[in-house]
Amino acid sequence: MWRIKNNLLNYLFLGLMSLHLSCLSYSFTGASIPEGVNTIYIPFFPDQSGSGLGDLSDRLNTSLIEQFVNQSRLALATNLESADAFIEGQIQTYTNRPFSIGGNEQANQNQVSITVQARFQYASSKEALWTRSFTSSFTYDPTEDPINGELEAATETLSQIANNMFNDAVSNW
Numbered sequence: 001m002w003r004i005k006n007n008l009l010n011y012l013f014l015g016l017m018s019l020h021l022s023c024l025s026y027s028f029t030g031a032s033i034p035e036g037v038n039t040i041y042i043p044f045f046p047d048q049s050g051s052g053l054g055d056l057s058d059r060l061n062t063s064l065i066e067q068f069v070n071q072s073r074l075a076l077a078t079n080l081e082s083a084d085a086f087i088e089g090q091i092q093t094y095t096n097r098p099f100s101i102g103g104n105e106q107a108n109q110n111q112v113s114i115t116v117q118a119r120f121q122y123a124s125s126k127e128a129l130w131t132r133s134f135t136s137s138f139t140y141d142p143t144e145d146p147i148n149g150e151l152e153a154a155t156e157t158l159s160q161i162a163n164n165m166f167n168d169a170v171s172n173w
Contacts, residue, residue, distance in 0.1 A: 033072060033170075037122065040074045041083035045116060051094035051154075059155050060091065060116065063162035071166060080123070087165060089118030092133070096150055099139050110146075112153035113137035116161050120169045130168060136160040 042064045044057045064087065069076050077083035092115045099111035115135040121128040138156040140149035 033074065034122075036124075037084040038073075038075060039077040039082065039084045040068050041077040041080050041086040042068065043080075043086075043088055045089050045091050045118070047091045047094075049091050049094035049114070051091075053094070053151070053154060056091050056094065056114075056154065056158065060158045060162065063155075063159045064165065067162045067166035068169075072170070083123050085120070085122050085169075087118060087120045087169070089116055091115075092117050094154075096153075108141065108143060109139045110142045110150070110153070111137050111139045112150060112157050114154065114157045114161060116158075116165075118165055120165070132168065134161045134164050136164070 042061060044061050047053075047056045049056070065076060068074055068087070074085070077086075080086055093113070095111075095113045097111055097113075099109040113135065114137070115133055117131075117133050119128045119131040136157045138153040138160070140153040142149060
């Protein structure tokens with residue numbers, strides 16, 4: 001009888017600890033956002049890169065919204081006046097260059113590299129929390145499907161940049 005009671009207590013203890021730990025890991029998402037910050041405004045970042053790709057701003061905006069809205073408790077504000085925080089900037093550079101050359105002196109990997117200048121600020125503050133340049137790159141095989149390969153590489157690069165912006169913002173929370 002004592003052994004059954006002891007095993008039951010052990011299982012109960014382990015169950016409670018598992019429940020407690022799962023609650024702790026869940027509470028980290030968005031838990032450290034400052035009091036009173038509930039919305040974020042993410043306008044389109046103008047594309048000053050001359051990339052020739054007409055939708056870089058759209059792709060970056062989508063990635064930023066996915067990061068800030070889906071990875072935190074923040075809601076998306078439709079304008080600056082109704083936002084508690086905002087992130088803004090511009091796409092500065094875009095390159096698509098050979099990354100590695102094959103035996104026939106033809107590129108077998110190209111690299112898309114993008115730099116975005118951004119600023120993150122609380123609406124109630126006169127100064128930005130940070131103003132930084134973010135650069136990332138992604139490679140693709142231009143011999144398979146060069147057009148879609150470049151577009152996918154650009155999307156992945158912008159997604160990495162958006163993730164870095166989000167991480168820099170939440171590291172200040």
